[in-house]
Amino acid sequence: MASNQYRLVWEDQFSDDDPVDRNRWDFDIGTGDNGWGNQEAQCYTDRTDNARCENQRLIIEAHREDYQGQRFTSARLKSKMSWTYGRLQVKAKLPSGRGLWPAIWMLPRTKIYGNAYWPDNGEIDVMEQVGYDPNKIVSSVHTAKYNHMKNTQPTHGVDVPDACSNFKIYTLDWTSDQLEMFVGDDNQPFEQRILVWDKGNQGWERWPFDNDFFIILNIAIGGTW
Template sequence: MNPRQLFLTCCMMAALAMPAALRAQTVPTVPSGPVPVWSDEFDYTGFPDSTKWGYDTGGHGWGNEEWQFYTKQRKENIWVENGKLIIEARKENFEGRNFTSARLVSKGKGEWQYGRIEVRAKLPRGRGTWPAIWMLSANPEKWPDDGEIDILEHVGYNQGTVHGTVHTKKYNHTIGTQVGDTIVFNDLSDKFHVYSLDWNADSIRVSVDNKTYFTFKNDGSGPDAWPFDKKMYLILNIAVGGSWGGQKGVDDTAFPARMEIDYVRVYK
């Protein structure tokens, strides 16, 4: 008998020994399954809920030689309608850049340590698009030492391949030790799929439609390998071009390109 079963058995035996009037008040209820703690169902219109989301803005390349300028509350790049969040990358001259897009962040408004995160989304199509659903440390000091979890990355020149990855001081692409995996779906830009992360003190699991394809385990060696014992926040964005997304160029005719998000749900 496991500890939970033993606990329930003892409680039930004690309850049965009590008078009936007290019994209903003393039998414990033990939660089962994930407990919702934060969500956005996008059941409104206009800009994303400012109590839940903020923006990263600018066009300095974001460490990846990206081509876009990220805007803030600009109706051409981000809006909510018909129960969906829309992030749209556009080809246009803006602040010295030839593309615009949006990068939505929950920093300071939604930050979590461990749990399950689900995002139901439909991805853009086209060479040069680079949509992502990912997480960074809520109190960053130095990347990648603080950790990064990529729940989804998709580069348009490799249509249909979903990438799940972690970045740490010990494991990252700048030193050739990046850890991750992929799964292929042929309809990513035609249908919605649920991209999810299950994260606890022992492991990180990344899935699409509950199909887990990447697992990263805490080997107990310390923060160089596992910095994921602190709060992190969520990021939703479409980058354009860049050191990875632009490896095979950018197809100008693919724009405007949008990512549609049906919901974001976080469970304890």
């Protein structure tokens, strides 16, 4: 779909030097179940030490500190709004450091399909990067039939050597029959296509992506990649 066929329905420019806008974002707090399902080492907080707006940017900051039984803290934000189909774009400069795991991703608002919320109802990983391979940007999709527990998930990475030194634009184009992820910059936002996933003909086990999903922005520490 051409850019002029979209209309803006939601944005956050993080323009005020204040805590994160609670009218737009919720926080996950704590250590989750089994380190948020991935044996992650951080405790998520809603403190301004870990997430705040500063100089027209959202800062998500991980710290090495003893906190509620964990050795690290960080933040994980969830948009209060959710959507079905459209274009999502996030402009971000990624952190560098072994053990860091930043992500821009989406989960469904409600459980509609199958017996389990995850993976039956889907996950869209627009951008993931791990600290031991900082020049690689990865996009993935998880569904009931295709997910990392079965080692069947569609996933692909591209080289972005300056992802930690310059701001990049990460894009999801989501239609009724296709997901496409891209990475680029202000001049060429669609410079590299990372991943394409089509609806196919296997029903919801392949394509649960016809319901509202919300945005997640976070930095995890450690975990099983």
